[in-house]
Amino acid sequence: MKQTSPHVYTRDQHPVSRSLISANALKVLYRLNKAGFDAYLVGGGVRDILLGLAPKDFDIATNATPEEIKALFRNCRLIGRRFRLAHILFGREIIEVATFRGHHDSDEKQQKPCQKTSKQNEHGMLLRDNIYGSIEEDAERRDFTINALYYSTADFKVYDFANGLADINSRTIRLIGDPQTRYREDPVRMLRAIRFATKLDMTISPETEQPIKELASLLGNIPPARMFEEFLKLFLSGKAQANYHQLNHYELLKYFFPIVAQAIEQQSLPFINSFIETALKNTDDRINHNKRVTPAFLFAALLWYPLQRQIEQLREQTQLTPQDAFFNALGEIMAEQQRSIAIPKRFQAVMKDIWVLQDKLTKREGKKAFKTFEHPKFRAGYDFLLLRAEIEQEPKLQELAKWWTDFQTNNHETQKQMIKTLGRPSARRSPRKRRKPRATTAPSKP
Structure with a gap:
């Protein structure tokens, strides 16, 4: 200076x-x-x-x-x-x-x-x-x-x-000072430069910006617990979407979510980027309207498609049941992610609930719909389902999302009727043909 x-x-x-x-x-x-x-x-x-x-x-x-x-x-x-x-x-x-x-x-x-x-x-x-x-x-x-x-x-x-x-x-x-030296002293300054630029609607000066990609690997030396704190500052400040764009631009996302960054770079998971973008935008909207948010929802959104790919690979390579494949994939994905960001167990538990609910929401017969509706994390799981339906545009998923939307707005008797009608085909089956009575032969005369 x-x-x-x-x-x-x-x-x-x-x-x-x-x-x-x-x-x-x-x-x-x-x-x-x-x-x-x-x-x-x-x-x-x-x-x-x-x-x-x-x-x-x-x-x-x-x-x-x-x-x-x-x-x-x-x-x-x-x-x-x-x-x-x-x-x-x-x-x-x-x-x-x-x-x-x-x-x-x-x-x-x-x-x-x-x-x-x-x-x-x-x-x-x-x-x-x-x-x-x-x-x-x-x-x-x-x-x-x-x-x-x-x-x-x-x-x-x-x-x-x-x-x-x-x-x-x-x-x-x-x-202030030589950017190379200052970034080496504390690599998190690269993240702070991005955060201040988006938060304050400012531009990073050329000399401050120039060494970021070159020195990005220094972020690999930052403890996972500190990276979690930086994640909160970047993604729960009302500027998550803008910060996500900047992390991608400066090739820093991989130091937060290596599996996600690799999938985006290789374009190996079709929906992942638009899914994350929409989740971040929704989070920004909630924060800017003073509504509650949880980092667990964002973590669940960021890792959803890598989790699905892991489940599919396990099902193809092993004889695991769907439930065992899910929990094995969950363990592998979280172990890998924890090396970059130390996600506290209380948020890991909510992430698991959101993911488990995606299966539970498909099972609505008998008392299952009411049990799912009473789940403490139902709202988060339902919001996650809406997001999936919006991004994937899959008719069965959209129909499921609409069913749960209607279910919540109806009274108990209507809800029971909605459950009763599940499984009934939209088009009527052709009526069963009546069997013709067998012809009876007259007894022979003695």
Whole structure:
């Protein structure tokens, strides 16, 4: 970063106001200042206000160490191994406070050697990063220019260390420093660049974009648990479809869903891409209308066709029953997927329910329809069926989807009648021909 001193914008030169900041974040800022520490609202909270958006996160940067922060707040807990953070708890709201980060080459210059730890792996990725420094160093360590903006409640000024305001005005996502080095330090920055671009309707700058495909393989070193967290940010933020397109464009989807990416590239599963696209669009619509969503539904949609192919292959190669083939295929698909994303068991259970219900929904005779209707995950299974019918356009599947749609809207007596009429052919069978009575012969006369 060439800029050595910040551009400073006074109160009348920017729209950031305390009225737009969380009351709890203000409490933290005031207490840190009162204790003699420097403290700033930083990152997304400042960026979003400058973009005219309502900020959701209020992160704070300070020259106080995590231990000094904890001593000031009884409602504080320290977290993180890679970089130590303080979380100040106000009910459900968490204010994250980070100590100014310093440069790795200045490790030996730390005034508090007991606080310093830094470790990188052979790829240049930071494993631990507890190097503390000044606000200037902290700004240089931030990922994107639009996140190196600091607001002080002490003087009401915005400090811009990386020409972030200019990039906000030009709607540009730009890494601070050398992109190759920054991506090697943390490959997840490639995903963050995509996420910020779609979320904020911005464009990734050419120099930030250029190394992504070249360094994409570094994402293979990210722990599956962290990839799950990144999946949630990318696919449950109301921009899932746009992020899916970008992951495909930069050839990054395979680090989330290797089986899916391979099937799309080889065009080996005809419906998979349109099925996923529609599921993502529906998820975005629900999120943007403040409706509930579960990542389990998306996981089920993404892996449905690979699962079906696996079942078919097992049926062809073995003598397994349909049920055994399903559970064997399920185990194989999930074991493979878990190597990329650590899907928690609670979501795996819902995925299995959605998939099992696709078979149960076809079995409606007797009491089976009512039992399926009472299943806790019926609605998710039914929505999944509707999605399949929409994409595959298979008449029997469409008829089944319509039947269940009608079944839900009718009263109990009509539902029982619907079940009774199952199996009756739409066209009448020709009536049975009556057997002609056998001709009886008259008894012979004696």
